[in-house]
Amino acid sequence: MTPQDLMRLVRDVPDFPKPGIVFKDIMPLLSNADALRETVDLLADWAAPREPDLILGAEARGFITGGALACKLGCGFVAARKPGKLPWRTVSAKYALEYGYDVLELHADAISAGQRVIVHDDVLATGGTARAKCELVEQLGGEVAGVAFIISLEFLEGRKRLEGYDVYSLVQY
Secondary structure (H helix, E strand, C coil), X not given: CCHHHHHHCCEEEECCCCCCCEEEECXXXXXXXXHHHHHHHHHHHHHHHHCCCEEEEECCHHHHHHHHHHHHXXXXXXXXXXXXXXXXXXXXXXXXXXXXXXXXXXXXXXXXXXXXXXXXXXXXXCCHHHHHHHHHHHHCCCEEEEEEEEEECHHHXXXXXXXXXXXXXXXXX
16 A cells, blocks of 8 residues: 555545645544555654654644554653643643644653654644644653654645654655
């Protein structure tokens, strides 16, 4: 299965979450066992040489493939969550979306100084969410070993907000 085959399993949802946005829905890809396995394998092929200690995924879709990627690589998984969802002391980062603002939090002890972290999510759009996750890693003394996506929406120029980081995506729109 090629990245183009995976791309065909991504559904466009017009006007979600608001008018004018075309949401890239990876749920059809995730429900296909071969596509899910290939997605995780391709991400792992890219991530493994970067020798991560942890994969950091944001809710919600970043949890699904991020957890699978961590298992494949034999490393840990760290969850970045919306405010108030984590039960212990947290650190936070606010970021801009293409349609507003949001905040992500990590447990204050989720990453130890010097740990190598692959930041992962399903889609790179404007880069705000990914940048916030990189900032959280660095707040806690971790090293961003790379930033990996299933999809990047190149027309939104999110890579510009991630300059200085090693960025990868399986498919580009």
